[in-house]
Amino acid sequence: MKKGTIAAIATAMSNSGIGIVRISGDEAFEIIEKIFFTRKKEKIKIKESHVIHYGFIMDGEDTIDEVLVMVMKGPRSYTGEDTIEINCHGGVYVVKKVLETVIKNGARPAEPGEFTKRAFLNGKMDLSQAEAVIDVIESKNEYALKSSVSQLKGSMHRKIDEMRGEILYHTAFIETALDDPEHISVDGYGQVLLDKVDDLLISLKKLIDSADNGRMLKEGIRTVIVGKPNAGKSSLMNLLVGEERAIVTDIAGTTRDILEENVQFEGVSLNIVDTAGIRKTEDVVEKIGVGKAISHANDADLVIYVVDASRKLDENDYEIMDLIGDKRAIVLVNKSDLESVVEKEEIDKRLRKPMIEISAKEETGIRELEETLKKMFFNGEISFNDEVYITNIRHKAALMDARESLRKVKESIENQMPEDFYSIDLMDAYESLGSITGETIGEDLVNEIFSKFCMGK
Ligand SMILES: Nc1nc2c(ncn2[C@@H]2O[C@H](COP(=O)(O)OP(=O)(O)O)[C@@H](O)[C@H]2O)c(=O)[nH]1
Ligand SMILES: [Mg+2]
Secondary structure: OOOOOOEEEEOEEEEEEEEEEEEOOOOOHHHHHHEEEEEOOOEEOOOOOEEEEEEEEEHHHHHHHHEEEEEEEOOOOOOOOOOOEEEEEOOOHEEEEEEHHHHHOOOEOOOOOOHHHHHHHHOOOHHHHHHHHHHHOOOOOOOHHHHHHHHHOOOHHHHHHHHHHHHHHHHHHHHHHOOOOOOOOOOOOHHHHHHHHHHHHHHHHHHHHHHHHHHHHOOEEEEEEEEOOOOOOHHHHHHOOOOOOOOOOOOOOOOOOOOEEEEEOOOEEEEEOOOOOOOOOHHHHHHHHHHHHHHHHHOEEEEEEEEOOOOOOOOOHHHHHHOOOOEEEEEEEOOOOOOOOOOOHHHHHHHHEEEEEEEEEOOEOHHHHHHHHHHHHHHHOOOOOOOOOOOHHHHHHHHHHHHHHHHHHHHHHHOOOOOHHHHHHHHHHHHHHHHOOOOOOOHHHHHHHHHHOOOOO
16 A cells, blocks of 8 residues: 555535545644644644544644544544544635645645545455445436445445355365365265355356346436437427427428437436437438437337327338337337327237337326336336345456356366366355455556546545
C-alpha cells in the first residue's frame, strides 16, 4: 500500500450547501490540529473519537472558513485509519482552499478510489463490497440501488465464502487421505465429490444466469421500438417519456436517426430507443437509419413492435416480423381509435407474442402495456428479494472460470482418474472464486479496479 496521509474533496465540485474534505492516515489528527482553531484562535485538541468540533480552518494568519470537523479514530472509520472530515461551506473555491491548506500541512492528494482501496487493504470490506460502493453511487433506479446495497452488506461475499468453504473442505480431505492412506480411505469418495460438484455447478449456473437480469437491473432494460413508417412509434415514445421528445408528423420517414430516452418504470429503468420506420428506401440517410433500427432490435432485451391498425399488413411488416421472431417482444396495435383493418390473427399466428391495442393519440392501453411488461420480466410482480444478482462483468468472468474448473473435476471423476487430479482443479476453482472477494488477486488488478473510482471515494 502506498504510504502517507491522504486527503481529497469528497463532495461534488459544484457550489452547494456543504463541501467535505476528507483526511485519512496516521497523521490525520496531527494535521488538523495544526490548522483548526476556535473563534479566539486557540488550538483545538483532538482527543475523543466520533465527535464533531466547531471552529475555523486557518492558513497561518488567514482564516479560510468556518467549519465542523468530524473525528473518527481507526479502526472505527471507513478506511480503518484515523480519519478527519472537514465540513466546510460548499463553494468550489473555498473547499479547494481548505484542501490546499491540509496538503500544505502534510497530507498528500489521494488518488481516485484510494480511501476505499485502503478500506479494502485494511480488511474493512472485501473486494465485492468495495465494488458495490461504486455501484451504489452510480445507481440510477430503485432496483440497482437495492442490489448494490445488498452486495455492500456482504451478500456476495457470503455466497462466495460458502462455496469456497465447501471446495476447501473436499480438497483438504483428498490431500489428507492421500498422505495417510492407512487411516483414511478415498474409496467411494468420487461419488460423494461428484454430488457436491454437481451442487456447486448448479449454484454457479444460477449466479451466472442472473448476470443478464443483473445488467438489466443496473443499466436498464434495452427497449427498442420498431415498426413501419407512420405506425406511431415516435408518438408512443413521447407518450412513454411524458414529453414531446421525438418529432411526430404524418410524413413517412420523419425519424431518421435513433433517439434514446430513459424511463423509470416501477423502480426499473427502461432505456427506450425510437427508431426510423423499417422500409425499403432509396434515401441514403433514411437507409442508414433503417440499418441502425435493425441492429438495435437485434441487441435489444425487449422489442416493442408498433403496428398501424388502420392499414393492412405490408411487406415491411412481414420483414419486421421475421426480424423479431425469436426476440422478447410485445406487439402494440396502435391507432385503435381508428377503424381497424389490420390482420391481427395473421400477426398472432406468425409471432405468438403478447398483443395489446393502444392509441398513442388518445393515450389508451398504456396500463395494459405496463402489466404485460411486469409479467414478462418479473413474473407479474416487481419485488426485490435478497437473491444475489451478478451485476459486475469481472465477477461473471470469475464465476465462469470456476465453472470450467469444476467441470474438469467432474470429468476426472467420471473418467476415474487418480484423486490428485481432482484437487488441482478444485484449487483452481477456489482461486477463481477468491478473485471476486479479492483474496486471490494481484496488486495490479486491485489498482486497476480502484482507479475507476471517483475522486475522494
Ligand atoms: N389516429 C391516430 N393517429 C396516430 C396515433 N398515433 C400516431 N398517430 C399519427 O400517425 C402519424 C405518424 O406518427 P409518428 O409517431 O410520427 O409515427 P412513426 O413514423 O412510427 O414514428 C402522425 O400523424 C400521428 O399523429 C393514434 O393512436 N391514432
Ligand atoms: Mg418516428
